[in-house]
Amino acid sequence: MAAFADSGIYLSFGRKPQGNREPLLWPVLVHRVLYPDPKRAQLNIFQRAVLGLVRAHVVRDEEMVALTGLHLDLIKLILAQGVGNGWLVDSADALTEKGERLLDDEDISESDMKTGYLFQDALTGRFWPRLVARLQQIEPLDPMARFPEFNLNRKTGKSTKPFSLAPLRSALPPLDPESLMRAYKDYRDDYRAHQQLGYSSELAEEVRIQGVQRLDDVAQPASVLVWAVADTVGAELWSIKDPFELRETAWWLQESLAVQLERDANLLSRLASLIGESKPEQHNYGQWRDAVRKQVEIQVMIEYPWVDRQPDIQRHLSALLVRRKRLEDGDIEPSELDAALVECQKLLEVVMQWLIRSYPADIGQLPKQRRPDFSLNEKLLSALEVPAFTKPIIGVLARQNLDQVIRACSKPKSSLKALLFAAAMGTLAVPGHPLRKLNSDDLRLDRLIELADLRNKSSHAQSEFTGTVIPQITKRKVLDSIQYALDLTSCFKEWM
Template sequence: MATSAADWSRARVLSYDRREPGDGRLCLLWPAWAYRVTAPVLKHRGLDLFERVVLGLCQAGVRRPDRMGALIELDARLCAHILDRAVGAGHLNERHELTDQGRQALRTGSTAESPEWQVCHIFEDPFSGELWPRTTDSLREAHVLRYHGEGVELQLGTVGKSDRASARRVRPPDRPPQRPNAARVVAAASEDRDARRVFKVRQYERRSGLDPVAAPEGLVGSRGPGGIPENLPELNRIAFLNDPEPVYLVGFLEVSGDADTETAEAWTAYDPFGLGPSDFFQSLVYRFGRDDGTLDEEIQVRAAAELAAASARYIQADQGLRDLLEERLAHDFGPEIRGDRDAFDLMLELDVAVESTNRDESMERIVHTALRLYEVLFRRMMVAYPVNDGTFRTFKNSPTLRRAMLENAAQSVGFHGVTRLYSGVRDRELDDSYRKPEEGFLKAMFPLTLLAAKEYADHPLRPMAVEQPDLPLTLTVLNPLRNRGAHAGRDATNPHDAQWCRDAAACAVRALLRLPHPRTERTSL
């Protein structure tokens, strides 16, 4: 008998999710067709030690009971019995060679047993015609307090911890149900079994404080094409025991302020059957539920409110972190660091990045900020201690002499040596940095500053060489750290390297505080 759309006015409201009450959720009544059916319970059991050993020997080519017994020190008759059982279970053929089912059992350590049959309910989505990947023993009605125009008011939770929620009704399409075939019923029952086993594992991980891992293959049954389980039971035993009944499933959307409110990721759909976040429900709501303009508007309003609250919390936490870091900077470098806005602002940004939990993005910012500090430092040095014009021209016009000039200057100042990076600077970069040091390039400013340090006995690069005799190498390593794929010596995701960058930047700050600080053109971070 076909069921008309008018029956939805009398549809029961079903609730299976017993999660604790929460304020940040949106409660929905999602329509479904409920069928009462006989469906298989596909059970798996683990292989015992003897079965695994015998199957492994068969895979290795040892298939005679007497040879097996000699190798594993078991009676040949016991080995023959295990072989007969494996043949009966479909793991071996008559020649004791592994079948596909046997290889699967050996790989996963489990085997499918004969299915048991149960009477249960399955649920068809009226929008897509898809079956929910869940089964239930009964239709568990929700405690409805009252009905109103857009939905109902529900009593949720448990007796000891309950709350009320207003549930919005999603209107179903005006079309009759389409009875699913037997294979889809088996698939739904199998997916429900797998999901509940994985959910128990996840609960154990949370209680034990363990990191979640991918579901072990032994927990999830084998699937064939189209998601249909392998080793299908007799499909003719699957029976539909009554006409489909229209019902509403109580489901929850949790709106988050951590994402763009116009994307599906701004909210999470929770399984109406109590198994946590549900990709299936999320897909249904995204494809069909948002056609309801008021629902989509409510999702966006809630997401905007959550985003505003999250932003306020972030700003408050960020300001608290910055206050603590400012105190640490004053302790590390003295109160005078507050008077040098370049040194103070850049070092503060670097420390904020060091404390960030996003290691990849923060490392790029750490390295960039450290290089900016050295850029500001060498610009000031070039203004306060300009290189001799004759020295500059000789260095620029004699590429073959550059390396020797830099090595000589490095030894005079106290550095261990220089790298090829500084002798291969382009002429245009040298000219621009020499004429406008306040806009100079770090790669060009360092060799010019090094040449100037040889000419000035009081040049601030000299005390830096005492503290950092490998500074030329440090700058050479810092530069490619901005691109994770371009370096080999250090790992940008390593927290020790973040501290190494911070130590290098601190040396630049100490040198800056000993220098006059004229105004320099700052580039945005």
């Protein structure tokens, strides 16, 4: 068991996020983990079989062939490798000490070990799903100050004074191999997901654990600088940015943050400005959050009673109503406007996903394309005879990659336009498909295309260097987009 004691060690791993944010110092225990270097020599099953026979004094090539079923040339190659790598003596009829250790998977020397660091939350005792190969320490301007202040930007000289969270005073659970491997699995999953997004060049060095050799007996207390922002991806009021930048938010800290807000009125006051509110005098955080949710729940029950049959759509519709309320209450920060557009697109995407799942397409009827053929796509879309698919809409959707559309028919994770294309493919086998019953005036798909394009353009960095004019995102435009997303969703209520 370990307890947190302030050590004056402060760590920072990510960049300061753009827009409104509040810095927090999150208390942790830092565990040092030693593990084998994955670059060290490893035996494959064929090498292990041959070296095992040598250790059993089976050294004649013919006997090895008979016992392993391997080709004679492969056995000779493995023996030659064994001698060259120092696993076998020169005559290849006995293992060296190095070969014995390798075959037995014995502990390797300290020089073959690597160091990684794992963080244990000093508020909950849980282990963060993050490992790093090195610690990045920041120094406070005054090491003796009760509330440390940092100069994170030497160019401007502007200092940052984070809010320090109070750790638990009770002992924290020890780190054991099971907890380590559970945290490592979540870390590896998030690391792989980030790589798949195409930003692997920006990633810190990956920590690859194949087998833990030793854990330090004593963990080092420290505080990690994290940034709280208005929640743009969920239904909460605030979230924590992932300090290691593998994910948009530190999902594992969301519950801890809510608990801290319940306990600490000062923290609640500090974060209130991020959402354009002042802390209610007579409410704690839980009551405040529940009041906002209750208002939305009542609105959903009154205006959208049919949506409770589709929990996923209900969840995104409710989140969008929360966004609209924030805008109407005066929160028109660029980050909030962009977050509302994101929520509009999410709601429309989940509606398309519902259509795809409810009315699956027979993808066997779809043509295979060796290369994109937009004219063929146009003919295909026209042949569907979907009333809302006007010529301009068909022209836009035809530029979608048909292979991507086909994948979306079975796994509806794609762009909004591709999902609309895939949803329409379900009309081939279902005469009563909703898209066959709703006309152009009902769905106004030109607005859906406009919203998709506006969201895509706003998601990129805006500067004079691009040579393109980015349409200004205004409160009015966003509120109109929210209303459109709600209206389009309502078009399908009788089928939900």
